[in-house]
Amino acid sequence: xxxxxxxxxxxxxxxxxxERPWRPPxxxxxxxxxxxVVLGVIIFPWLFTIWMSFQEWKVGAPTVFVGLAxxxxxxxxxxxxxxxxxxxxxxxxxxxxxxxxxxFAAVVxxxxxxxxxxxxALFIMPMMAxxxxxxxxxxxMFHPQLGVLNYLLSxxxxxxQLWVFHPATVIPSLxxxxxxQWTPLVMLxxxxxxxxxxxxxxxxxQIDGASPWQMFRYITLPLIMPFLFIAAMIRCIxxxxxxxxxxxxxxxxxxxxxETINLxxxxxxxxxxxxxxxxxxxxxxxxxxxxLTALLLVLRRRVQWNxxxxxx
Amino acid sequence: MRAITRRNMLAGTAAxxxxxxxxxxxxxxxxxxxxxxxxxxxMLIKGPRGDNVQKYLKEFTALxxxxxxxxxxxxxxxxxxxxxxxxxxxxxxxxVHLSYHVQKRQFEKAGWLADITDYIKDPNLTAxxxxxxxxxxxxxxxxxxxxxxxxxxxxxxxxxxLYYNKELFAKKGVAVPKTxxxxxxxxxxxxxxxxxxxxxxxxxxxxxxxxxxxxxxxxYGGEFLDDKGNILSDGPEAVAATKLYQKLLTTSAPPGVxxxxxxxxxxSFTQGRSAMxxxxxxxxxxxxxxxxxxxxxxxxxxxxxxxPKGQYSATYGDGIGIAAASKNKEAAYLLCQWIxxxxxxxxxxxxxxGVPFRSSILNDxxxxxxxxxxKEWLQSAIDSAKISKLGLPVVIPVAEYRDxxxxxxxxxxxxxxxxxxxxxxxxxxxPILERSEKA
Numbered sequence: 001x002x003x004x005x006x007x008x009x010x011x012x013x014x015x016x017x018x019e020r021p022w023r024p025p026x027x028x029x030x031x032x033x034x035x036x037v038v039l040g041v042i043i044f045p046w047l048f049t050i051w052m053s054f055q056e057w058k059v060g061a062p063t064v065f066v067g068l069a070x071x072x073x074x075x076x077x078x079x080x081x082x083x084x085x086x087x088x089x090x091x092x093x094x095x096x097x098x099x100x101x102x103x104f105a106a107v108v109x110x111x112x113x114x115x116x117x118x119x120x121a122l123f124i125m126p127m128m129a130x131x132x133x134x135x136x137x138x139x140x141m142f143h144p145q146l147g148v149l150n151y152l153l154s155x156x157x158x159x160x161q162l163w164v165f166h167p168a169t170v171i172p173s174l175x176x177x178x179x180x181q182w183t184p185l186v187m188l189x190x191x192x193x194x195x196x197x198x199x200x201x202x203x204x205x206q207i208d209g210a211s212p213w214q215m216f217r218y219i220t221l222p223l224i225m226p227f228l229f230i231a232a233m234i235r236c237i238x239x240x241x242x243x244x245x246x247x248x249x250x251x252x253x254x255x256x257x258x259e260t261i262n263l264x265x266x267x268x269x270x271x272x273x274x275x276x277x278x279x280x281x282x283x284x285x286x287x288x289x290x291x292l293t294a295l296l297l298v299l300r301r302r303v304q305w306n307x308x309x310x311x312x
Numbered sequence: 313m314r315a316i317t318r319r320n321m322l323a324g325t326a327a328x329x330x331x332x333x334x335x336x337x338x339x340x341x342x343x344x345x346x347x348x349x350x351x352x353x354x355m356l357i358k359g360p361r362g363d364n365v366q367k368y369l370k371e372f373t374a375l376x377x378x379x380x381x382x383x384x385x386x387x388x389x390x391x392x393x394x395x396x397x398x399x400x401x402x403x404x405x406x407x408v409h410l411s412y413h414v415q416k417r418q419f420e421k422a423g424w425l426a427d428i429t430d431y432i433k434d435p436n437l438t439a440x441x442x443x444x445x446x447x448x449x450x451x452x453x454x455x456x457x458x459x460x461x462x463x464x465x466x467x468x469x470x471x472x473x474l475y476y477n478k479e480l481f482a483k484k485g486v487a488v489p490k491t492x493x494x495x496x497x498x499x500x501x502x503x504x505x506x507x508x509x510x511x512x513x514x515x516x517x518x519x520x521x522x523x524x525x526x527x528x529x530x531x532y533g534g535e536f537l538d539d540k541g542n543i544l545s546d547g548p549e550a551v552a553a554t555k556l557y558q559k560l561l562t563t564s565a566p567p568g569v570x571x572x573x574x575x576x577x578x579x580s581f582t583q584g585r586s587a588m589x590x591x592x593x594x595x596x597x598x599x600x601x602x603x604x605x606x607x608x609x610x611x612x613x614x615x616x617x618x619x620p621k622g623q624y625s626a627t628y629g630d631g632i633g634i635a636a637a638s639k640n641k642e643a644a645y646l647l648c649q650w651i652x653x654x655x656x657x658x659x660x661x662x663x664x665x666g667v668p669f670r671s672s673i674l675n676d677x678x679x680x681x682x683x684x685x686x687k688e689w690l691q692s693a694i695d696s697a698k699i700s701k702l703g704l705p706v707v708i709p710v711a712e713y714r715d716x717x718x719x720x721x722x723x724x725x726x727x728x729x730x731x732x733x734x735x736x737x738x739x740x741x742x743p744i745l746e747r748s749e750k751a
Contacts, residue, residue: 058748059399060422060708078740143576144568145508145585165568167726253518254570255722256715270392271711 046286052279059273070280079256079264080281084288087260090171090246091239094178095232101179102186102231103224107216109187110194124184131181135248138177139164142249164250167257174258177245182238186231193227194220229300236296240289261285342437347643348377354647355394355405358384360594360665361468361630362409365651368659372650378643391415398424398635406638407647410464412454413628418708425463426634431645432462441672442649450627450700451669464633465652468666470592471625471696472527472703475599476612480509480587488614492531492556495588495617499564502587511564513577513586516725518718519711520573521557524590525721526626526703528553531619536705543705543745545717546738549621554721554730561725570725582607590616592628593693596685597664613692615699625696626703629669658682667693708748709741716741 053071056064074080109120126134141147142163150160163173201219210218243262246252252259252267259267265285269278356362362384369380383405385393391411397403399422410419419425431437432444444452444462451466474495476488484502489495499511515521534549544550561569566580574591578598581589582605602608616625632651634644650656657668658676664685673679674694683690704710720737724730 056747059395060418060424061748143579145566145580146583160567162568165571167570170571250571251517253722254516254725255518255719267711267715271388271715272709273395 049279049282052276053283055276057274057276057279059275063276066276070277071284073277074280074284079259080261082256083259083261083264086171086258087240087262087288090175090242090258090260091236093172093175094182094239094242095235097175097179098183098186098235099228099232102183103190103228105183105187106190106194107220109191124188126181127184129181131244132248134177134181135245139249142173164258165254167254170250170254170258174246174249177249178239178242181245182235186235189227189231189234190224193224197223226300229296233293233296233300236292240292261288342435342439342646342649344376344646346436347640347646349379350640350643351379351381352407352640352644352647353405354380354382354407354409355390355403356382356384356409357390357411357630358386360597360663361660364656364660364663364665368656372647375650376643376646378646380647387411398422398637401637403635403637406635406640406644408633408635409467410631410633411628412466412631413702413704414710416454417706417710419633420457420463421708424636426636426638426641426644427461427463428465428634428645428648429462431642437642437645438649439653441654442652446672447669448671448697448700450702451629451631453702454629455631464631465648466629466669467632467652468630468660469669469697469700470594470628470630471667471693471700472523472590472616472627473593473625473692473696474614474616475581475589475591475595476614477581477584477587477607477610478612479607479610480584481612486587488612489617492528492617492619496556496560496564499560499588503564508585510566510580510586512560512588513565513569513572513580514561514590515573515577516561516565516569516722517571517573518722519714520718521721522714522718523592523626523628523703525553525557527590527616527624528556528619530624530626530701530703531616531622532556533619533621537707541707541745541749543707543713543738543741545705546734550734551731554724554734557721558724558730562727570722584610593689593696594664594666596689600664600685611686613686613689615692615695623699624701625699627696627700628703630666654679661690664689667697671697707745709744712744713741716744 054065054067056066056069105123109116109123141149142165144150144160144162144165147163149163153160162169164170197220201223202215205215205219241262242260243266246258246260246263247266250258252263256264261281262285265278265281268274268281354365356365362382366382366384369382373379390409391414394403394405394408395415395418397405398408398419408425410416432442447455447466448469450469455462455464455466457463474489480502481488481498486498486501487494489498495512502509502511504510514524529545529550532549532553534547534553535544538544566572566586569577572580574595577586577589577591578595580586582599584606596611596613598604599611600608615623617623632648634641634648638644652668652670654670654673654676657670657673658679660666661668661673661679662682662684664683668674674697680690705713707713717734717737720728720733723733
């Protein structure tokens, strides 16, 4: 962007020099408000966070420069190390499951059957609800003694589960809520993709005697891959930063079995008031997100290449 | 301090003569009207205490002419907001509701609260019945700093008591336990998974569980800090207390208890699914509410059973203080005083919303007769007052302590070894405590 801006300003000045004295390029007043806002709410907080991460900064106590000490605390902090693992497993599961189920749902809703419109509308309803409200309802449903989920299990002869009340099942249970809420979003994106697909490949495949599974595997799936990647990216970003559902249902518990980086960061900053250390966690978290996004972008480029062949 | 103006003098005299007319000696009452017209902001924690203030605030305005804007915010958020505002040096409030067991040391060290020691001694500001010695020992420990200065007024105390279901006890022919060992035994007898009933329920959730566990720890003879301020809660007393905690919650408690806070525990108890529950004294109203509880009239209330090294009730509490940065400290003090006054304290106690720190309220026969909760409940509060002991170490990083040691306790519920977990947790906590004390 800067190079284009420089070129533009360069030509403008050259043209202007001959006739009248130099004056500042006329586009500045238009760029300035956005620039100020970006500097004020994105760039400055980031630089400030990085600066804070080099300080011992506790609310109510004097601030001392400590260099990299906050970062050196990280690998020795078992809660932080565990929270990275929780974040990764939570993200992986709550991207994969909605993706698989959403694609399946999209294929189902693409076929014509009576009542399709109504069912589609019903299907996307979870997406419209407020996460905290959902979380509170699920908390009640998860209750091992009084919750409806264990009642349903008992009706089909399965033993009661502890759901979010046991360290081993808490993350899958939370992913269940996340999946329930966000499968519809994936379904909508993929459904849009399927609707835009050409019909010719299917016709020729049918003539060649391909089974429905083969048609899905070798025609539909490769063609909707770009859409799946968009859905995956949106889900990734949402899942990594997920806070409301986990906080409202388990607050990171039992113990710290569902404490993600975000939740730990919140505790360190706003419960322990250790702002310097919290800033170091935020910086590391940011680097992690950048790495994840870069990975997805690289993968997406490769998929586009495959899907679209030589076309740019 | 305000300069004495003609208007102030007139207002003061008017108030004094009005009081004299009302049949009291004018010199004994504070000059309530001295700050008429002042506007105060009060930052309260959401709950029965906050409600009790807001409901009757008009009476305070009528008494003093002081206008009060008050705000109630849920506990966790209130604590955060208050700390951030106070550390900014320009809090938006004059009067602040404190959670002593979490904030005492932090607030003292940061110097956020105004010193009110002299106000209490000033007859122009303080009613004659309000004297320091009226507050219970735990309250004074909370309110005074290490130099003996009062930085707040103790408001409401939370003793941990034992709630039990009389019907389930009678059904199994079990006697009310007097010691922790008897309690563990009774819990086993009362547990009947086929029936869906369990002997004991209590907080298993990390952090929240510390408030239950410390009852055991204190009764096993544990102390939190030594003379030099080192944390001690991984010694043999702590291991014994944790073993009891583990035994109760894994063999006699409902499934999933590792994720229970007071709310889930109360749900289990009010549904008649659990026979015993140890928690704060303030839960009698929901237990005795026919719309919310199936055990109305069947609940027994008693003190926490004795341990091998004594009998204590782990105590937590709320106070009301004045921001050091407030410009209306004396007016704010009048509000604080009214909040802990006999009238307001009696209302709080009678509704079951809290137990005042002031013995003159708790032991007043007339106040007692107006209590709407069962007599046993009141008795358990009075008895707990005699054996009360602070339930958490008085240090700045209390939240970290509760989180880290609390997580160790929760881990023992999935089978981890108490001694190993406690040791690990304290290794993690000690540097945090040292860092905070050094600062």
